[in-house]
Amino acid sequence: MSDRTRTRLLNALKASGPQTAADLSTGLDVTPVAVRQHLDGLLAEDLVEFEDVKGGVGRPKRVWSLSPEGHARFPDNHSVLILGLLEGMKDLFGQEGVDRLIAHRQEAAHQAYSKELERATSLGQRLEILAELRSREGYMASVEEEDEGGYLLIENHCSICAAATACQGFCHSEMLLFQELLGPDVTLTRAEHLLSGGRRCVYRIQEAR
Template sequence: MTIDSDRTSGLILQALKARGAQTASVLAERLGVTAVAIRQHLDRLNGEGLVAHDDRRESVGRPKRYWRLTDKGHARFPDNHEGLTLEIIDAVRNVFGDAGLDRLIGEREARMRASYGAALSSGGSLADRLGRLAARRSAEGYMAEVERLADGSFRLTENHCPICAAARACQGFCRSELALFRALLGPEVSIEREEHILAGARRCAYRIAASEAN
């Protein structure tokens, strides 16, 4: 297998991670590769257990084949230091109890608020601030992006969770991050989680809008 072949396979996995299930033709257009080449890569990745497909009938004619990551494919985007993180969480809980773990999460939130606050301190529109927030989150491995919705609100999407193992062990991390976003964006902005990886979604997504009172 060539380096270019490895690179294309990696890009396919990244595209499926970031955008969810897609057809071979959509992947080909997105990556600038022929559909024939994409199908060859998908067949190989399928053989390795990294991708799987579902056939969907969307209209008259043959069903369309949508490719998605398997659990093994998702595992190619691992948590940061998963084993060590779980050991530390378990140790803190054993020594200091749940109250001590809550204090640890609170300290992490306070530090993130100070760090993120500096990145967002230059002001600007809500779109500008969300763009900077997404860039910061992406730099930390969350594969974050922002889109403006038809009603003028925004959706902040995180296609990967680099602390997923920690969040599964203690959902206080998820509650803390939602509280962090609300504190950073201020009381004039409403933010609600619409999709949650821990609830079985492929991503975490937040709907964000200026509060009606403003």
């Protein structure tokens, strides 16, 4: 199996969620036969799984997704070390110490992101730059424009999932960070949340009218 095609398949299922072999073939520009062969290989390694979904007419569609083992292939920023450090900080400095750490991280990110966002002239440009910055940090971020207006900022992977699981303050801090960066004339709500059972984190952003 081509390692490159294998990696592209795993990334596509991580980024876009469950898909049929035909969808993957179109998106990756790989023949349907090759995609099915690769998926069978990944299935044998327990990295993917499938569900046969009944439609209105014809045979059920086979929809592929990452298995828990497949999700585990994506890095989590040394989760064991992070959890140990957070527990140690809480033991030494209490919850106030953890809160100060989160605030310090938020301020540092605000300064770094703000400098990059200076060149943007519209909300759409700001979001595209923000998604690029977040992707560099491992969040697999992208932006989608909604038909009814507004945008979705999508993060398909959480680089700090272990820390956020241990302390929900990290998630709250990132919401505050995005709101500060995008400005008071923008409303931001969370549409999906990885730690609440979602497949990814999605933020809905709209300009105030």
